[in-house]
Amino acid sequence: MHHRPAVEVRDLFYAYPDGTPALRGVDLVVEEGESVGIVGPNGAGKSTLLLHLNGILSGRGEVKIFGLPVARENLREIRRRVGLVFQDPDDQLFSPTVFDDVAFGPLNMGLSREEVAEAVDRALREVGLKGLERKSAFHLSFGQKKRAAIATVLSMNPDLLVLDEPSSNLDPRARRELSELLQGMRITKIVVTHDLPFVFENCERVLVMDQGRVVADGDVFSILSDEELLKAHGLELPYGFYPLHRERSGRNTEGNRKPDGASPQWGKGDKA
Ligand SMILES: Nc1ncnc2c1ncn2[C@@H]1O[C@H](COP(=O)(O)OP(=O)(O)OP(=O)(O)O)[C@@H](O)[C@H]1O
Ligand SMILES: [Mg+2]
Numbered sequence: 077m078h079h080r081p082a083v084e085v086r087d088l089f090y091a092y093p094d095g096t097p098a099l100r101g102v103d104l105v106v107e108e109g110e111s112v113g114i115v116g117p118n119g120a121g122k123s124t125l126l127l128h129l130n131g132i133l134s135g136r137g138e139v140k141i142f143g144l145p146v147a148r149e150n151l152r153e154i155r156r157r158v159g160l161v162f163q164d165p166d167d168q169l170f171s172p173t174v175f176d177d178v179a180f181g182p183l184n185m186g187l188s189r190e191e192v193a194e195a196v197d198r199a200l201r202e203v204g205l206k207g208l209e210r211k212s213a214f215h216l217s218f219g220q221k222k223r224a225a226i227a228t229v230l231s232m233n234p235d236l237l238v239l240d241e242p243s244s245n246l247d248p249r250a251r252r253e254l255s256e257l258l259q260g261m262r263i264t265k266i267v268v269t270h271d272l273p274f275v276f277e278n279c280e281r282v283l284v285m286d287q288g289r290v291v292a293d294g295d296v297f298s299i300l301s302d303e304e305l306l307k308a309h310g311l312e313l314p315y316g317f318y319p320l321h322r323e324r325s326g327r328n329t330e331g332n333r334k335p336d337g338a339s340p341q342w343g344k345g346d347k348a
Contacts, residue, residue, distance in 0.1 A: 080143040082108045082236050082264040083129065090124055090135030098124040099135055100288035108142075111258075111265040113279035113296065115272065117310035120285040122268045123163050126238050129266070130158045141236065156185060159229030163240040163268075165213075165221035174200070174216070174224050175209035181232035199231035202257055204250060219245045226254070236264045243271045272313050276300060284309050 083106040090099040098121045106112050114122050127133040131146045131154060139146040141154050162168050171177040175196055182195040200206045203223035208216070213224055222245055229237065237258075243251045255277045258265060267278055275282055275296060282299040284292035286309045292299060299305065300319040306312065313319075 080108070081105050081140075082110070082142055083266070084138070084140040085125070085128070086138040088125070088128060088135050088137035088139060090121075090128065090133060092124075098288055099128075102137070102285075102288070102290055104283065104290060104293075106264060106266060108264055109262065110281060111267070111279045113275035113282040114266065114268045114285060115270070115275060115282060115309075115311055116285035116291075120309075121288040122285050123240050124288075125285070126160060126240050126266070126268060129236075129238055130155050130160050132160075156232065157235040158238060159232055159234030159236070160238045161225050161229055161240060161242060165218070165225035168225040168228055169213035169221060172212060173209060174205065174211050174213055174227075177213055177224060178209075178227045178231045181228060185232065195231040195233070196227075199227040202230055203227045204253060219247060219250060222246060223250065223254075234263065236266070237261065238266045240268045241270070242267060243269060243274045272300060272311065273317055276319055284311070286310075 083104065085102055085104040088099050088102040089097075091097045100121075102121070102125055104125075114125070116122055124133065128135060128139050128146065129141065131148075131151045134146070141150075141158060144150045144154060146154055169177050171180060178196045178199050179192050182192045187195065196209065197206070200209060203226050205220060205223050205227060208220070208224075213221055216224060222242070226239070226242060239258075242254060242258075246254060251271075251274070255274060258267075258278050265278070267275065269275060279296055282292075282294065282296050283290050284299065284305065291309065292302075292305055297319055300313065
């Protein structure tokens with residue numbers, strides 16, 4: 077089969093209408109099936125980059141998704157295939173009920189009533205919100221909103237899942253369940269987060285962004301164990317968290333799960 081990356085971004089520049097330069101020459105290729113973390117300090121341009129992946133923003137440069145240029149004539153197809161979860165769930169939820177929000181995408185894709193109900197049911201189960209379908213998103217807790225926002229894209233069965241800060245405000249159990257859910261999904265994933273252990277659990281590759289550019293790109297072990305690099309870009313591992321220094325070959329990327337023994341170490345790190 078003809079090989080096409082899931083995402084190709086070439087020399088992308090974007091400035092907001094007020095003149096703020098947010099992207100200053102971003103290059104990025106994500107292969108199909110990869111799970112890539114994007115980290116970097118506040119204001120680095122991470123969210124701005126993600127908003128280019130389904131054409132919400134459009135800068136100067138080239139963005140292709142599964143070989144399709146992100147342009148008006150392809151937006152319908154691209155938005156069907158790319159599930160983008162915004163940083164702020166209030167940007168994602170606009171319907172009277174949780175059910176309607178999660179059903180919106182599948183309805184738009186022209187699925188039958190039963191198929192829509194099935195897709196909503198599955199997505200709400202996956203994020204642990206079953207039973208809340210009749211509630212207004214307005215009355216959910218922040219963490220529940222975050223989960224509902226994730227469900228609105230899971231219900232569409234995307235080929236590329238793009239998540240902006242998926243674990244923020246989740247309680248530890250919901251965070252772990254989300255992590256397990258993502259690890260079990262074999263589709264291409266891009267995860268922007270400040271939660272470095274979450275990156276460690278979910279991504280085999282990490283990009284560091286700063287000041288509108290990709291400043292580092294490598295496997296998760298080498299990036300997260302590069303103290304100088306992390307420090308230079310405002311990144312810090314949580315207290316007591318030490319990623320193991322491991323050979324890339326020691327890692328099993330099947331379904332993005334790590335083999336036994338390649339889990340991150342909490343504590344003094346003396347086992348590493
Ligand atoms: N709507 C906007 N109008 C003007 N400037 C903006 C707008 N949104 C973001 N910016 C600016 O663009 C730059 C990149 O912002 P962006 O939201 O992409 O950063 P980020 O890496 O996602 O940061 P964070 O970690 O805080 O989410 C910042 O300088 C920010 O102030
Ligand atoms: Mg952001």
